[in-house]
Amino acid sequence: MRWSNKNSAQYPVPSFQRKAGCWVLSTGYWVLLATVTLLSAAPAAEEKHISVYSPVAIYTLPVLDRSGREYVGLLELLEPLGRVSSQSEGQRWKLRYNAVDAEFVAGKTRAKIHGRNFDFAAPFLIENSRGLVPLASLNALLPRFLGTSANFHESARRLFVGDGGIQISFQLDASNPSRLALNFSAPVNPTISTEPGKLRMAFKRDPVVSPGSQPISFANKVITQASYSEDNGDAELDIAANEPLMANFSNDRRTIVVSAVPPATPPGIGGTQNPAAAPPAATIASGNSHRVLAVVDPAHGGDERGAALTDQLVEKDVTLGFARLLRHELETRGFAVTLLRDGDTSLTLDQRAAAANVARAGIYISLHAVSQGSGARVYTALLPVEGTNKGAFHAWNAAQAPALPVSRIVSAAIVAEMQKSEFPVHASSASLRPLNDVFMPAVAVELAPGEDGIADLTSANYQQRAASAIADAIVSVRDRLGAQQ
Amino acid sequence: MIPRHLLIGVAALLLLVVSMGIYLRHMRRQAGQFESSAADALPVTPPASGPTETVTLYVADDAAGALRPRAAQIPLPGGRQQRAEELLRALLRIYQQPGALHPLAPAADIRSIYLVDPGAAVIDLNAAFADQHRSGILSEQLTVNSLVETLALNVPGVNRVNILVEGKTRETLAGHADLTESFDVITVEQAGNQ
Ligand SMILES: [Zn+2]
Numbered sequence: 018m019r020w021s022n023k024n025s026a027q028y029p030v031p032s033f034q035r036k037a038g039c040w041v042l043s044t045g046y047w048v049l050l051a052t053v054t055l056l057s058a059a060p061a062a063e064e065k066h067i068s069v070y071s072p073v074a075i076y077t078l079p080v081l082d083r084s085g086r087e088y089v090g091l092l093e094l095l096e097p098l099g100r101v102s103s104q105s106e107g108q109r110w111k112l113r114y115n116a117v118d119a120e121f122v123a124g125k126t127r128a129k130i131h132g133r134n135f136d137f138a139a140p141f142l143i144e145n146s147r148g149l150v151p152l153a154s155l156n157a158l159l160p161r162f163l164g165t166s167a168n169f170h171e172s173a174r175r176l177f178v179g180d181g182g183i184q185i186s187f188q189l190d191a192s193n194p195s196r197l198a199l200n201f202s203a204p205v206n207p208t209i210s211t212e213p214g215k216l217r218m219a220f221k222r223d224p225v226v227s228p229g230s231q232p233i234s235f236a237n238k239v240i241t242q243a244s245y246s247e248d249n250g251d252a253e254l255d256i257a258a259n260e261p262l263m264a265n266f267s268n269d270r271r272t273i274v275v276s277a278v279p280p281a282t283p284p285g286i287g288g289t290q291n292p293a294a295a296p297p298a299a300t301i302a303s304g305n306s307h308r309v310l311a312v313v314d315p316a317h318g319g320d321e322r323g324a325a326l327t328d329q330l331v332e333k334d335v336t337l338g339f340a341r342l343l344r345h346e347l348e349t350r351g352f353a354v355t356l357l358r359d360g361d362t363s364l365t366l367d368q369r370a371a372a373a374n375v376a377r378a379g380i381y382i383s384l385h386a387v388s389q390g391s392g393a394r395v396y397t398a399l400l401p402v403e404g405t406n407k408g409a410f411h412a413w414n415a416a417q418a419p420a421l422p423v424s425r426i427v428s429a430a431i432v433a434e435m436q437k438s439e440f441p442v443h444a445s446s447a448s449l450r451p452l453n454d455v456f457m458p459a460v461a462v463e464l465a466p467g468e469d470g471i472a473d474l475t476s477a478n479y480q481q482r483a484a485s486a487i488a489d490a491i492v493s494v495r496d497r498l499g500a501q502q
Numbered sequence: 503m504i505p506r507h508l509l510i511g512v513a514a515l516l517l518l519v520v521s522m523g524i525y526l527r528h529m530r531r532q533a534g535q536f537e538s539s540a541a542d543a544l545p546v547t548p549p550a551s552g553p554t555e556t557v558t559l560y561v562a563d564d565a566a567g568a569l570r571p572r573a574a575q576i577p578l579p580g581g582r583q584q585r586a587e588e589l590l591r592a593l594l595r596i597y598q599q600p601g602a603l604h605p606l607a608p609a610a611d612i613r614s615i616y617l618v619d620p621g622a623a624v625i626d627l628n629a630a631f632a633d634q635h636r637s638g639i640l641s642e643q644l645t646v647n648s649l650v651e652t653l654a655l656n657v658p659g660v661n662r663v664n665i666l667v668e669g670k671t672r673e674t675l676a677g678h679a680d681l682t683e684s685f686d687v688i689t690v691e692q693a694g695n696q
Pocket residue numbers: 316317323324332384385386638639677678
């Protein structure tokens with residue numbers, strides 16, 4: 018139904034109908050608003066979760082509030098860690114984890130595990146045949162099953178199984194420009210965001226542990242403090258500074274170097290990560306010659322900020338965060354991945370195309386973000402129809418033309434995977450460089466807000482859903498990608 | 503779990519919304535009998551005095567991510583080139599109305615259009631058109647497609663279109679749509695029909 022551009026003066030609508038229509042419309046609006054508010058408020062209040070970090074799996078589970086205590090399902094908690102089965106008989110609930118048998122009774126604090134008594138801090142509960150245990154007892158309970166130590170940070174709901182935890186150390190280089198190197202004992206994949214005076218790293222899936230109980234202060238004019246906090250299953254590291262900061266990954270994501278954003282440099286000259294100058298072959302030279310190389314291109318960067326998504330948020334920052342997540346998702350699915358920029362670097366469109374072509378990538382994925390619309394759009398190159406008007410006019414697009422059929426297969430696969438995870442998505446063509454200029458299958462994905470509006474564009478969960486669907490799609494067409502080389 | 507009273511409340515509200523929607527649709531249908539027959543052929547602006555002709559504009563709809571044909575009246579000018587310019591200015595006026603489905607800046611304008619034989623057209627936009635254009639792949643591509651299709655489908659013989667800004671080649675419209683090469687009319691039409 019279209020409401021605009023109706024000339025009601027020329028084509029009058031009887032006034033009682035217009036008034037009634039207005040009333041219905043405005044009441045409908047408020048009712049709808051109330052509904053949306055209720056619906057969105059209800060789940061928001063229950064998003065408590067616990068993160069579990071063990072050498073075999075890292076996962077999160079929902080936490081339930083019962084009689085003022087926090088509970089988690091015991092079967093769900095143990096399932097990723099070993100062989101587990103359960104049986105519910107009235108008030109009794111039996112569980113077997115590997116060779117350990119246990120029996121619990123609903124409403125009782127005493128249980129029997131491997132023939133010995135165990136006392137909970139609050140009563141054991143049964144709901145829909147699921148056995149629930151209080152979080153407060155996890156530290157004592159888990160070693161009985163696992164045979165290894167468990168370290169539960171109760172206030173933050175982070176559970177470390179076995180030894181481990183990623184340690185952080187700091188190394189300040191006070192020379193000009195000041196740089197703070199954060200060294201991690203294992204690779205990390207935080208979501209990095211900036212706000213005035215602060216650079217924030219959110220660790221959703223990395224078992225990083227506190228570097229100390231107090232914030233660490235630096236005697237430096239630019240970078241002043243690092244403070245660690247953890248809450249609701251996540252850890253966060255904030256770096257305070259007097260200038261805008263940027264972060265670069267190195268040492269196989271074991272080191273993050275934080276430094277002040279340098280003054281603008283002309284495109285193509287500055288930037289230590291200029292891929293055109295140094296073809297990014299390192300990732301494929303890791304001993305597995307059969308792995309397909311995916312080149313992920315966070316669009317824009319440096320002086321070229323892309324769309325202003327809000328007053329504070331620019332496209333180039335969103336595409337970089339999204340690209341890092343996609344790299345992680347692709348790597349865990351066996352791809353070698355090169356990011357064309359892993360910091361706030363300027364690259365021309367020609368440099369991007371050249372980097373992908375020189376690397377002989379199996380797939381090129383360009384990432385964009387936009388504040389209008391919803392969900393995602395997947396683009397392939399808009400090239401002239403075969404056989405029409407060839408000649409000097411269209412010589413430029415020869416690069417992508419042979420790969421375009423596979424590019425369209427990739428695009429269709431991404432649409433299918435995103436639809437599976439209920440992500441609104443469309444496919445179309447665009448005259449968007451450097452899609453036209455690369456030899457391998459190439460797509461661009463433009464991420465738009467979801468149900469939570471513009472906040473989704475910086476939400477790790479939202480980006481994660483999109484990145485994981487894209488990665489699944491690329492896995493599903495992996496066989497088509499090698500042929501281009 | 504969502505509490506039961508909340509679920510009941512939400513269900514009741516949804517029922518109310520649906521029933522009001524049905525009532526509203528009924529009201530609109532009654533009102534629409536006065537309007538719909540003529541609405542789609544409404545002139546975009548009051549036609550200038552003198553003879554006019556009816557043309558079809560291809561108007562971008564951001565929410566749908568597509569172009570919609572729309573009838574419009576333009577003054578009947580003397581030359582082919584003037585006609586092309588009137589055509590795109592009529593299109594521009596739609597995008598500059600309040601509440602447009604694909605808004606463009608009020609200062610955006612077409613400087614001129616050159617029809618170059620054989621088969622090429624050059625659209626010269628003013629700086630404000632590009633400088634104040636929203637940045638985004640979809641939004642920019644819809645603008646390009648709308649200009650190219652409207653021109654090609656109303657001006658016989660145009661099969662490719664170049665877009666300049668202030669008489670010069672510009673790399674992109676607003677960061678995305680590539681303006682360095684010409685647009686092939688058949689390709690743009692086919693892309694629009696995907
Ligand atoms: Zn972009």
